[in-house]
Amino acid sequence: MKKKQIAFEKLQDHYVARAEIIKALAHPTRLFIIDRLSEREHCVCELTDMIGADTSTVSKHLSVMKNAGIVSSDKRGLQVWYSLKVPCILNFFGCIEETIRQGAREHMDLAKSGKC
Amino acid sequence: MKKKQIAFEKLQDHYVARAEIIKALAHPTRLFIIDRLSEREHCVCELTDMIGADTSTVSKHLSVMKNAGIVSSDKRGLQVWYSLKVPCILNFFGCIEETIRQGAREHMDLAKSGKC
DNA sequence: TGGCTAATTGGTAATATAGCCAAGTAATGA
DNA sequence: TCATTACTTGGCTATATTACCAATTAGCCA
Known part of the structure; x- marks a missing residue:
């Protein structure tokens, strides 16, 4: 059993990486955003209107998903357009x-x- | 935009339910457990040995996943056997x-x- | 340049999660 | 019945997450 524990420790990093991505999905608002982005790209302002929260809140949700590699962003003019990666x-x-x-x-x- | 916001509110409950399940996956130890249970059922003691944490910690991880409907448990004698549902x-x-x-x-x- | 809009970042308070220890429950068997 | 083993639950502290407001950055155009 000592052997198996070492097996877990070796795999640990990998499970941490997986968990990071799953955590980035684990919020109702972020799941809503993913569904919207599955249809087409959206700017932050559109998503903010749909969700009805503060822009900063929506922006932070998007940045969590961006850091996890789930969405990508593209600044065009004043707006930033997000899409599902x-x-x-x-x-x-x-x-x-x-x-x-x-x-x-x-x-x-x-x-x-x-x-x- | 008011219309869309109402749409989110209506869907809100559903996204909360989804997020609950995903949250139950969003931890390295729980991902490890799921991988082990994908091979065969395990009792709490086996998982505890592999993971090297306190029994109570492992038991709580299992109960989070059980509440989310991801695993099921079966008490046989002194041991409780968990399997992937x-x-x-x-x-x-x-x-x-x-x-x-x-x-x-x-x-x-x-x-x-x-x-x- | 200055004003406007879109988005991000920093600060903070409220809440949720994780881990351990200790105490409790339940099945077994001497 | 009493001790033992396997597991769960309660209590606690440390840490992480979330949401809002305020301040800042970046692009646009009069």
Whole structure:
């Protein structure tokens, strides 16, 4: 078991790198932004209007995702246009949806069986 | 723009639900656990040995993932055996790896061009 | 140049997360 | 029944994240 622990330590860096990217996805507003960027690029002002938060808040969400390599930005005139750099992330959402549905189903089963 | 903001509010709950699941993935130790559970079920004691943290810490990581519907548990005798409930999550990791590689590549390009 | 708009950055307070230790629960078997 | 093992839960501190406001930067054009 000492051996296995060393195995974890060796892999640790890699899991940290993975977790960094996943953390950059783990916020409702950022998921909303990703969905919007999956359709077309948007400037910060458009996203800010849709979300209804402070510009600085939206800008910071975008910079978190940019640092993680999920989106890229392009300054054109006064505006900065963001686009989705890694569309394969969208495939993942299908799996998340499945997990949500599964959870809802089980919750209903529990309710039916009178356990909650 | 008011219209769009309302659209976000309506979807908000759904994005919160998605984010909950993704948050449950967003930790190096939990990613390690998912990889181990993708091979076979494990009891808490096995995972604790591999990870080298306190049992309570590992137990809490598992309960975060269980609440999110990612893993399921089965108590048999003294031990509790955990297994991966949503294997489709593994597909996602390919996309994360691609993002990591892409990031590394760009970093190298920057270094070559003398910009860092 | 000066004023305007779009976006980013710094500061700060509120909240959430992670880890360990200690205490509690549950199954087993002497 | 009592001790042991496996796990969970509560309590606590340290750290990270989020959101807003204020200040700053950058591009545009009169």
